[in-house]
Amino acid sequence: MTEYNFAYLDEQTKRMIRRAILKGLAIPGYQVPFASREMPMPYGWGTGGVQVSAAVLTPDDTFKVIDQGADDTTNAVSIRTFFQRTAGVVTTTATRDATVIQTRHRIPEEPLHEGQILVYQVPIPEPLRFLEPRESETRKMHSLEEYGLMHVKLYEDISRHGHIATSYAYPVKVEGRYVMDPSPIPKFDNPKLGDMAAIQLFGAGREQRIYALPPYTQVVSLDFEDHPFEASKANHCCGMCGATDSYLDELIIDDAGGRMFVCSDTDYCEARQAMGHKGKDAA
Amino acid sequence: MIELKDVSKTFTLHNQGSAVIEVISNVSFAVAPGECVALTGASGAGKSTLMRMIYGNYLTQTGEICIDGLNIVQAKPRDIIKLRRDVLGYVSQFLRVVPRVPTLDVVAEPLRALAVPADEAQARAKALLTQLNIPERLWSLSPTTFSGGEQQRVNITRGFAHTYPAMLLDEPTASLDAANREVVLSLIEDAKARGAAIIGIFHDEAARSRVCDREIDVGRFTPGMAA
Amino acid sequence: MTPLLSVQGIAKRYGAHIGCADVSFDLYPGEVMGIVGESGSGKSTLLNCMAGHLVPDAGQVVFDTRTDGPRDTITMSEPERRMLGRTDWAFVHQHARDGLRMGVSAGGNVGERLMAVGERNYGDIRDKATDWLGRVEIDASRVDDRPTTFSGGMQQRLQIARNLVTGPRLVFMDEPTGGLDVSVQARLLDLLRGLVRDMGLSAIIVTHDLAVVRLLADRLMVMKSGRVVEAGLTDQVLDDPQHAYSQLLVSSVLQV
Numbered sequence A: 001m002t003e004y005n006f007a008y009l010d011e012q013t014k015r016m017i018r019r020a021i022l023k024g025l026a027i028p029g030y031q032v033p034f035a036s037r038e039m040p041m042p043y044g045w046g047t048g049g050v051q052v053s054a055a056v057l058t059p060d061d062t063f064k065v066i067d068q069g070a071d072d073t074t075n076a077v078s079i080r081t082f083f084q085r086t087a088g089v090v091t092t093t094a095t096r097d098a099t100v101i102q103t104r105h106r107i108p109e110e111p112l113h114e115g116q117i118l119v120y121q122v123p124i125p126e127p128l129r130f131l132e133p134r135e136s137e138t139r140k141m142h143s144l145e146e147y148g149l150m151h152v153k154l155y156e157d158i159s160r161h162g163h164i165a166t167s168y169a170y171p172v173k174v175e176g177r178y179v180m181d182p183s184p185i186p187k188f189d190n191p192k193l194g195d196m197a198a199i200q201l202f203g204a205g206r207e208q209r210i211y212a213l214p215p216y217t218q219v220v221s222l223d224f225e226d227h228p229f230e231a232s233k234a235n236h237c238c239g240m241c242g243a244t245d246s247y248l249d250e251l252i253i254d255d256a257g258g259r260m261f262v263c264s265d266t267d268y269c270e271a272r273q274a275m276g277h278k279g280k281d282a283a
Numbered sequence B: 001m002i003e004l005k006d007v008s009k010t011f012t013l014h015n016q017g018s019a020v021i022e023v024i025s026n027v028s029f030a031v032a033p034g035e036c037v038a039l040t041g042a043s044g045a046g047k048s049t050l051m052r053m054i055y056g057n058y059l060t061q062t063g064e065i066c067i068d069g070l071n072i073v074q075a076k077p078r079d080i081i082k083l084r085r086d087v088l089g090y091v092s093q094f095l096r097v098v099p100r101v102p103t104l105d106v107v108a109e110p111l112r113a114l115a116v117p118a119d120e121a122q123a124r125a126k127a128l129l130t131q132l133n134i135p136e137r138l139w140s141l142s143p144t145t146f147s148g149g150e151q152q153r154v155n156i157t158r159g160f161a162h163t164y165p166a167m168l169l170d171e172p173t174a175s176l177d178a179a180n181r182e183v184v185l186s187l188i189e190d191a192k193a194r195g196a197a198i199i200g201i202f203h204d205e206a207a208r209s210r211v212c213d214r215e216i217d218v219g220r221f222t223p224g225m226a227a
Numbered sequence C: 001m002t003p004l005l006s007v008q009g010i011a012k013r014y015g016a017h018i019g020c021a022d023v024s025f026d027l028y029p030g031e032v033m034g035i036v037g038e039s040g041s042g043k044s045t046l047l048n049c050m051a052g053h054l055v056p057d058a059g060q061v062v063f064d065t066r067t068d069g070p071r072d073t074i075t076m077s078e079p080e081r082r083m084l085g086r087t088d089w090a091f092v093h094q095h096a097r098d099g100l101r102m103g104v105s106a107g108g109n110v111g112e113r114l115m116a117v118g119e120r121n122y123g124d125i126r127d128k129a130t131d132w133l134g135r136v137e138i139d140a141s142r143v144d145d146r147p148t149t150f151s152g153g154m155q156q157r158l159q160i161a162r163n164l165v166t167g168p169r170l171v172f173m174d175e176p177t178g179g180l181d182v183s184v185q186a187r188l189l190d191l192l193r194g195l196v197r198d199m200g201l202s203a204i205i206v207t208h209d210l211a212v213v214r215l216l217a218d219r220l221m222v223m224k225s226g227r228v229v230e231a232g233l234t235d236q237v238l239d240d241p242q243h244a245y246s247q248l249l250v251s252s253v254l255q256v
Helices: A011-026 A047-056 A074-087 A135-143 A148-161 A187-193 A266-274 B047-055 B077-086 B103-113 B118-131 B148-160 B178-193 B205-211 C043-050 C078-086 C106-116 C122-135 C152-164 C182-199 C210-216 C234-239 C244-251
Strands: A062-067 A100-104 A117-121 A172-174 A178-180 A199-204 A209-213 A219-221 A248-252 A259-263 B002-013 B019-031 B036-040 B062-067 B088-091 B166-170 B197-201 B214-217 C005-014 C017-027 C032-036 C058-065 C069-072 C089-092 C170-174 C202-206 C219-224 C227-233
Touching (some): A011 A209, A047 A074, A047 A117, A047 A199, A259 A266, B019 B062, B019 B197, B047 B062, B047 B088, B077 B088, B077 C227, B178 B205, B197 B205, C017 C043, C017 C219, C032 C210, C089 C152, C106 C152, C122 C152, C202 C210, C227 C234
Parallel strands (some): B036 B197, B036 B214, C170 C202
Antiparallel strands (some): A172 A178, A199 A209, A248 A259, C005 C017, C005 C058, C058 C069
């Protein structure tokens, strides 16, 4: 513990990040530039999320990390261990017990409550980037609310696939103002973004941007009148816990093309199994 | 309808030692509705030049050219454009069109510019093309590929598509056979009958004496050519 | 009658070099004006100043807006000017690549302006895009193809469709037929003429091709070294040029 300042980053840096977070909360959906630091992990492994977590963690917090919904993957385990060692905080896998949850590409199935903070790892914060490569131009488009281009992307989807095929990182409009990339969460999770009781913070380390959604913010997924937004998921129930309402991962289980669907949210699935729910593939 | 007062014209050739060439000086005459006036004079006397000045195609240095009350020497471009669209028709010796546009559309265009509905404009164009013996199989082709005589007839149908109150005709019967010449002369007579003021250049003396009420010898106004 | 566009005393310098200076004119609804001059004569600088792509050092560009009447577009706020740029104004670039999104389908390219002004019905947007492809003589079956698969002439027609779909009142064109072969040029000219007439468009066309202005423009301005040396009715300026430079320009054209 004595080798590191609390939560690894020095206090000045944490202050700088907190200022960016506060500004982000004040202007929901607006991308606030910040001076992203080198972290002891490569870009793309969640350096943005880790810096945001470091800035908001207090010694009393209970910390949870998920990677695509799972608490037990390499990325989740190493980040959890990182803060155990550098901040000495209590960690958990139970969604409801955590006060700070860092996530990569999922929102937990269990509704979050007030007092919790959900920290997203964001690879590319700019939703307009794929259609407009110039940063100077995308900034201007945000400031002038010129978002026609966002619908061009959806238009292209429909014209090519017959429906909006964008299934993750589905763009949203925040409080009728800023168009925001919700990070690569499945669009199944999009409805949970809006009106959430918890604070949502988004950190992009390589791109040096932080943005935020305060509790109970209006978040609307973009769509067309005749092609409305749909929060889709695989049309199965969880093979382990039998849940019908959770987002599922498809697993290939043998060389003969056998497969099963299981909850991507491991905590949710395990909690259900502990309560006696059983899917068709459960041992 | 058309009135010229003390009209003079010089060309200044800046790139040829700034040579100043006086082509027309002190022309005055008027043409009343229903009247057809022939411009005569030797080749080079400035007949076509004078006609182009009346059309606003050549700039006039001094004097007044009033057509339907508009002095085109002083008029703004957009007033001249409006005059050309509504009042003043011009049949030149050359056909100038966008390549690849069908003949039928070329002829109907002056009417379309007056916001005449497409079908009505086309009907009028078809009638005129038939009258001037342009075979129907050519209507969908661009006139740029036509023979000289055919181009001249297309040019005439285009010039007569709208019933202009004032018309300028530069050699309308040149290179036409007897039958088509007859059609053109009757078109001119019809225009006179409905009250159009016409100024024409006709080398064809018989045609001139048939449709023209009087002649104006342009040679009189040409410096250096006057006797 | 109020001019649609009234340009007064536009000047733009690049350091000591004059881009353009003392340019003033009025453009009325339905009028097409050509600006000719050799390369470097300032015609593109002038066009970009008028279209809001460059900020002139002096002068006014007063546009008769639908809602508030004549407004100086130089001093209006950027959001307002950009809004004009996607509603009442259109800009056709010489190179279609500059005016198109090459990675987006033809339909998406045409539909972008509609979506930018708030249209949110996919079916309607697609129908309008398809209709416009037809108007610029692109087969409806190409609606989902990217412009990268189009010929140069088709790309240029697509750019025109993309610009006109919102029914603008003023179109700026920078060498719209440059770089196209002659037969393709002719078709494009005919198309532009028809659209200008049927939609009652006003247009300002910058070109060095005198044949193009003769066929498209009602009026002509001849520029040299950043200044307008002669202006007037197109056929008058071309057939009876007054200024030494205009005479040189006209007499330099190769006769076919």
